[in-house]
Each structure stands twice: as structure tokens, then as C-alpha cells.
Amino acid sequence: MLLPFSSEAQLLQGTGSWRDHFPYGKAISVCQAHGYIFCATPYAVFAYNPTDGSTTRISKANFLSDVGITAMAYDSYSGKVVVGYENGNLDLITLNSGNNIPDIRLSSLIGDKGIYDIYPYEDRIYLGTGFGIVVLDAASMEIRDTYFLGENGVSKQVYDLYIHNGIIYAATEEGLKWAHLNNTFLANFENWHYVEDLPSEIPPHQVVIFDEHMVLAIDNGANDLVWYKPLAGGTWTSSNSGDYYRVRKFWNQGIWMTIAGNYSFQILQDDFDYFHHVAEIKGQDVSSYYCIIDEWGQAWSADEFNGLMMYSYFQPTSQRIITPQGPRSASTRRIAAYNDNIWVAHGGVLPYWGNVWNTSGVSAFIGETWRTVPADTAGNFANCNSVTPFVADFMSAAIDPLDNNRVFMGSYDDGLIEMNANTMKGRTRNANTSNGKGPKPDPQGTGETADMVKVAGVAFDKDGVLWCTNSAHPEALHAIDRAGNVYDFNLQQLIGNGNHIGDIIIGNNGFVYAVVVNKGLLVFNHNGTLANPNDDNFKLMTDADGNGKLPSTNVLCIQEDLDGEIWVGTEQGFAIIYSPESIFTQENYNAEQIYIQQDGNTQILLATEAINAIEIDGSNRKWIGTRNSGAFLFSDDGLQQIYHFHERNSALPANNVYDIAINHANGEVFFGTEKGIMGFFGTATNFDNEMKNVRVFPNPVRPDYEGNITIDGLAYDTNVKVTDIQGNILFETMSEGGRAIWNGKRFDGERPASGVYLIFVTDKNGKADNVKKITFIR
Secondary structure (H helix, E strand, O other): OOOOOOHHHHHOOOOOOEEEEOOOOOOOEEEEEOOEEEEEOOOOEEEEOOOOOOEEEEOOOOOOOOOOEEEEEEEOOOOEEEEEEOOOOEEEEEOOEEEEEOHHHHOOOOOOOOEEEEEEEOOEEEEEEOOOEEEEEOOOOEEEEEEOOOHHHOOOOEEEEEEEOOEEEEEEOOEEEEEEOOOOOOOOHHHOEEOOOOOOOOOOOEEEEEOOEEEEEEEOOOOEEEEEEEOOOOOOEEEEOOOOOOEEEEEEEOOEEEEEEOOOEEEEEOOOOEEEEEOEEOOEEOOEEEEEEOOOOOEEEEEOOOEEEEEOOOOHHHOEEEOOOOOOOOOOOEEEEEOOEEEEEOOOEOOOOOEOOOOOOEEEEEOOEEEEEOOEHHHHEEOOOOOOOEOOOEEEEEEOOOOOOEEEEEEOOEEEEEEEOOOOEEEEOOHHHOOOOOOOOOOOOOHHHOOOEOOOOEEEOOOOOEEEEOOOOOEEEEEEOOOOOEEEEEOHHHHOOOOOEEEEEEOOOOOEEEEEOOOEEEEEEOOOOOOOHHHOEEEEEOOOOOEEOOOOOOEEEEEEOOOOOEEEEEOOEEEEEOOOOHHHHOOOEEOEOOEEEEOOEEEEOOOOOOEEEEEEOOOOOEEEEEOOOOEEEEOOOOOOEEEEEOOOOOOOOOOOEEEEEEEOOOOEEEEEEOOEEEEEEOOOEOOOOOOOOOEEEOOOEOOOOOOOEEEEOOOOOOEEEEEOOOOOEEEEEEOEEOEEEEOOOOOOOOOOOOEEEEEEEEOOOOOEOOOEEEEEOO
16 A cells, blocks of 8 residues: 655655656545545545545556546446546556556547546446447456447437436437447447436436436536436426536435535435535535545545545534645646755746736645645735736746745746745735836736736846846846845847747856747846946847857757756757857857767757756756657766656656756656646755765665665765675666665676675765665565
């Protein structure tokens, strides 16, 4: 069984392993299995143990094969929880295993393959999909039948399924249909019949038989109505839950029935004699997607905003809200990391850099704990504009290297925002709060958006000076020094007015690099004198020969490596500025691309890829995030490919990787994708030239452990030797950054016998740390 997340378990997570950083606040389905409550979100599943209060995460990092969950149910015949996805993928899971059935996803069907309902019945599992019904054999885990229910056998979406007294009912987009389950020719659409005499011409989207009544949910325009009628005959009766109330899911078992809706869930019992409406639990509004009742009469609701909610009518004090920690949202534009401090900007812009009005707020992963801030300006952010009551479109974050509790974020709505990591409160640092200096709104702006301040890029230099970009204003760059002095830099002559200015980095030589959207890369040298504009140098690098020769003027990202080289990602591959000082000293200076040999041909590395992100690890290797092909890890010179992760060969949630950041304290690589954040524990951490805290884990190595052994806290390019007590060398390697990896085997490929072994570490200058010991237990 997976252990619940704890700080110790996270810190010592094995190198090469994955863990998810998905949001668990939005839950869409719930079921009970083996004494656990399983709760599904669009991204992952977690299992809650009501006895001890522990949670177990089940995601693409371990037993799931995908993201985009649309349905879940427990199949008692196989003892598995069945998970369906929007692309037709299907998983059958337990707490510690997962089996994938990709047949629907891989099928040649064109159109909607999503799984919208899962109905286990005897030894079959019936799937309501975007094209019809698929029948799965629960014993062999093979697909037995496919039913296309539309007129003339065409594909039609099936919203909901229910089986009663040998009759299967299907709520489809054409109407409510039924068939005898023992009919061996259900693949023939003519054996499916419409349910006549419905209360509305609009097809129902939910159906259930409860206490010998047929119950339907039907769209009534501004809301949904619940209709019910005795199976033996009679008239339809409607139940109105209020304006704008939408029924999301029916559930029933035995004497219980529930109705999950966007403002509450409702509990019914015994011929509609008992009716209870639950709109609030522990002070939180209920917005339910699915609700079940357990054997003790407790209601478990998959909630849109609160994860898993438990309601007990008989014991109100036992009510609970269970939300495993994670960020506020799966959306990510940029991730900032400084050792154990990770901050996520959840915003973004449209392709033409218009606002998407993302109001997900702020998320920070500090010391192995996720902390989140809603985007409302009233309670969490001060001195914001009045365009909206929220801070929208966070674009980037920068952690103060001299005070990690001080973080600056850029918003394409409210400009520059300073966050306090202790209080998790923010305040703007725009011109209206800084004596007229700092980021400003578009001087040509009109109407209700005239007060918007657009800051996309923020970064600190090595001296702790904060820099930011300012779109749609002549003063496109600003700096704030340690004393709080603000400096404005007018770039109108070089790049004009009204441009969108994106990401920014500061090189170790003091040069400022900023993306000018669709125009190229701005390079600015203030010569160490912020207050003196007379010695400033500017240059806009483009795709022109002699003026940068970038692969494209649509620059998407920039990064400096450990050698001071600038790596520039564009929509048509990347290029490298090997000698940044030459930008201003050479009349004609070009960036360079990397040429490789492939299939006997010479070609440019990743020339056809849009490069969204570049990150440098502790060994100067390059992580590359692309728009369509996932993530790559290359050697320090870019010539050797070490990893290529994509959504089908790894735990990466999606191939569109918006950003990559590294926690250099433990080597975890954060991939921010269009479907959430996933972490990978890499081999290179930040190096410590003093080697004051060399660590070896796991230690001891127990008989059932099969993973790598990690030696951490090393200096750059450290030699590591493992010997037995007699001094015989079992293994030798060089560190990647501050970390070395041993597979736990001798040179001959065999694992050492039980006993104590010695680890000697020596840096490139001959400095050695105290000998470490590691114990093997066989």
C-alpha cells in the first residue's frame, strides 16, 4: 500500500521516480471499495481511509496511465476500481496496482471517445461513451461488445446507464432508450427502443430506478428538473431545486438515492418519504458532482471546490473535508524555484497576448507543503486596480535569493506584486504605489481596462536587484534595488510603443535579457549604474544575419547556463549565445545552433520544435520543454540526449510543457504542462563545494529495495568510490552536480553481500569528506 505523503517520504524519494503535484480540490466522482473511499479528480484519484484518516494518491506517477478522468466506479466482481478518461482510455486499479485497457483510445473510431458513465453489473462492465455502449468482460478484461444506439446504427453519446429487472436503460443524446439485457443482438440498433411518454421532449441526461419509480433529470432551460413516475403506471411528478440548479449525477443503492448538483446534494430514502438537502458542510458551500451513502448512512460527496466531503446527519461533529495538498490549479505559465521554495504562476495569455482572465490565484510549495492564495483582491492583495475584484493572469514569479520569504510576481492585470511567504499576502508595487516610478498602465488605454498594468517577466540579479518587464508602455523595464529605489528604463526608441514584453533573466555579467514578443530578444547593459542612463547599451537581437540570426523572432524562453552562455528558445528551435559580451563589442554577432548527425544526415537539433522552456540542472545539463513533444534532457553541450519524456512513455501528463523548474536542494524537476504539474527526481542537485552535509539514502539497504542509492550534498565533479572494509572497490562514478547515483551493484552486476561498506568522496581539487558508511541487509 502506498504510504500517505509525508515530508520525510518526499525528501528521500528515489532518484528516477515521479510524483504528482496535481490539484485535488475539484473532485468529480466517488466510490467505496475495500473499506476505502476512492475519490476522482480530472487528474488523479485518491483513496481515503475513514479509520485512520490517511490518504493514498493514485496518479500517473504510479498506477494510472493517463489524465483527463471523466468517470469512476467500483466493480465488485473483479475487485477493481474502474477509471475512465476523456480520450477513451480505461484503467482498473487497486491501492497498489493498475491495469490499462487502451482499446477504445487506440481504436480507429472518429469523434468523441470519452467515457461518461461506468456501470458494473454481474460479470460485465458497461461503459457509456461518446459513441455508444462498450461492454467489458470483468474476468478477462476484454471488450465483448460495442453498441451504436443512434438511428441506423450511428454513433450517439450515452450520458448515463441503469439496469433494472433485466432491462438496460441508456440516456442518450437522441432520447431515453431501453433493451432486454438477455437479447444477444444488442449490437443491432433496431433492438433498442425509445421510452415513450416522457415528461419533456428534451432527452434526459440521468436515469435511475428507485423504489419502483423511474427518475429522470432533464434540462429545463435555466435549471434542471427531476421527474419521477411509478413503473406500474401513473403521472410524472417534478421536483424543482431552484434557479440555475444543475443535476450532475444520480446514484442509488438499496434504500438510498442521491442527487448531486452544483449547489447541493440531496438524499432520498424509502418511497421518497425521506428527503434531505445538504448545501453546506463545515462552513463550506457544497457543489457536488457525485454522492454516495455508505453502510453507516454517511454521505460522501465529490465536490467541485473542496475535494471529498463527508456528511453525517446523525453525527454532525464527525463531518469532514478531505483535500490532499496540491496547487490551486492545474494551469501553469511559469514556475520559479529556489531550493525548497517553489512558486507557480497560474495565469497565461492568448496567442496574441490578450488576457485569458485566469483567476486561479497563487500556489507555493515551501518545505514540502503546498500553500495557496485565492485571487480575490479584498482579502489577499492590496492596492490593486478596480478592473476586476480578482488578480488575473499571473505570468511569472521570482524568489529573492537573499530573503526567500520575499517573492515578486508579475500579473497581466495588476502588474508587479510583492508576496510575503510568511503571511501569503500580496501588495502591488506599481507606479501608483512607488512615487510615480515602476510599472505603469498603457498610456493609450481607454475604458474599464485603462488601469491595467501588464507585467509578464520578473527576475532577480545576483545582487538582489529586482527587474521586471512592462508591456504597452515606453518604459518597458524597471528595477528595484535593495534600498527600495525604483528605476525606469525607456526603450521606445529601440522597440517602439505598445509591444508585449515577456520573460526576463539577468546574466551573471549583469546583462538583462527580455523577450519582445514576435520581435526578438532585447539585450540591455546598464554597466552597473542603474541611476545613470548615459552609459546604457541596448540591442534587439532578431533573425537577421549579423544581428543575432535567431531561428525565429518569436522568442519563447531564455536561460543562462553555468558557463554564462545564454540559451534562447523560439518557436523554431533554440540557439545559443556563447559569448554574450560580444553582442556589444562585435559589429556582426550571431547566436549559434547545434548540429547533430541523424540517420546519416546533418541537421539542427530540435529545429522544428517550439521551445517553451529551458532549465539548467546542477551538472549544467539542459532540460528542454517543447510545445508538442514533451521534455528532453541533454548533456551540458547539448550533443547527447539523456532523456526524452512524453505522455506515452512516462508520467508526464501532456506533451505541451509550459515550463520546467528544478528544486536544487533535492533534484526534483517540476514539469508544468497544460494538464498539471508532475515532478521527477533527477540525478543532479545543487552542488556544495564545502561538502558539509553529505547524505546517503536509503541506508540501510533492505532486501526488498531495488532502486538506486543516492549520495547527496557533494561538490561539483566529485569522485565517488564505494569499497568493502578491505578496501576493494565495488563501484566508482562522478557526481552530476551535487548528486551521485549508485545502482547498488558491484562491477560484476551482483548486489553486495550483507555488511557495512565505505563511501569515499573527493572533489576535483582533492578535498575529501569524512568517509560515509552504508549497510546492506540481504
